Amino acid sequence: MTQHLPDPEFFDLDRIEIAVEPSSWPYALEQRDEIERYFAALQRERTGVWNGRVLLLKSYAIRGGTMRGSCFETDFASFVTWRDQGFPDPNVYNFFAAAALRAADGGFVLGEMAPYTAGAGQICFPGGTPDRDDIRPGGALDIGGNLRRELLEETGLDLGEFSAEAGWTMVHDAGFVALMKRMTSRLSADDLRSRIMRRLAKVAQPEFVDMRIVRSAADLNSGMRRYLRAYLEREWRR
Numbered sequence: 001m002t003q004h005l006p007d008p009e010f011f012d013l014d015r016i017e018i019a020v021e022p023s024s025w026p027y028a029l030e031q032r033d034e035i036e037r038y039f040a041a042l043q044r045e046r047t048g049v050w051n052g053r054v055l056l057l058k059s060y061a062i063r064g065g066t067m068r069g070s071c072f073e074t075d076f077a078s079f080v081t082w083r084d085q086g087f088p089d090p091n092v093y094n095f096f097a098a099a100a101l102r103a104a105d106g107g108f109v110l111g112e113m114a115p116y117t118a119g120a121g122q123i124c125f126p127g128g129t130p131d132r133d134d135i136r137p138g139g140a141l142d143i144g145g146n147l148r149r150e151l152l153e154e155t156g157l158d159l160g161e162f163s164a165e166a167g168w169t170m171v172h173d174a175g176f177v178a179l180m181k182r183m184t185s186r187l188s189a190d191d192l193r194s195r196i197m198r199r200l201a202k203v204a205q206p207e208f209v210d211m212r213i214v215r216s217a218a219d220l221n222s223g224m225r226r227y228l229r230a231y232l233e234r235e236w237r238r
Helices: 026-030 032-045 076-084 143-155 189-200 226-237
Strands: 009-013 015-020 053-063 066-075 094-102 108-113 168-173 176-184 208-214
Touching: 009 066, 009 226, 015 053, 026 032, 026 076, 032 076, 053 076, 053 094, 066 076, 094 143, 094 226, 108 189, 108 226, 143 189, 168 226, 176 226, 189 208
Parallel strands: 015 066, 094 176
Antiparallel strands: 009 168, 053 066, 094 108, 108 208, 168 176
16 A cells, blocks of 8 residues: 655745754664664665764754754664654654755756665755764754755865855655755856766765756656655746
8 A cells, every 4th residue: 555645845944043952762772673684784785885973853843934943863874774664753854955956057957876875876966964064063053064065075066156045945755854955056057067077087986976967847757756856846836
């Protein structure tokens, strides 16, 4: 029986304020044996996967264009097992910032995740689950810093090379909370893709192995998660 999921929800945000707070995650404790089995198998299959530390969202509220919430730290093994199982704990969210790269001619440029990564084969915008490097002194999450870091790591490009929208578009879809920032390049989609591919060719083990250009719904495919397809369709309707 196919599970029916509610349609993705969209929120236009001016500000994002998320605190990092200590918290024990019952799922990570109760499912430890299963997590270790699953992660060991994943590491045998995908050589670029390692068990670092990541941040997950545990609560949030949106009021007056501001999203306020709290997140906690856990190990990557617990996170990826929970995600790949279909989010069995519905009180936690896989949240992340993503750079929605739009070219001067209107095409969007997305990356294809390498086969040795935890997201093998997925097509997505540059971005990633926050980690300790994104925590400011005092315990606040620097979501803008996370976006800049992930963009540079995954494409070799700096945030300053784009014209970025002032706010964010949040897409909530099941366990995903994607914080999308539209970033417009002065280059055409073909030129932007070529520039990124030249950068990736200099990296020994890049997270992206290819860049894809999408211009309409005809370019969407199953390698893109539902929240991403919904976001792109909404952008094309604007």
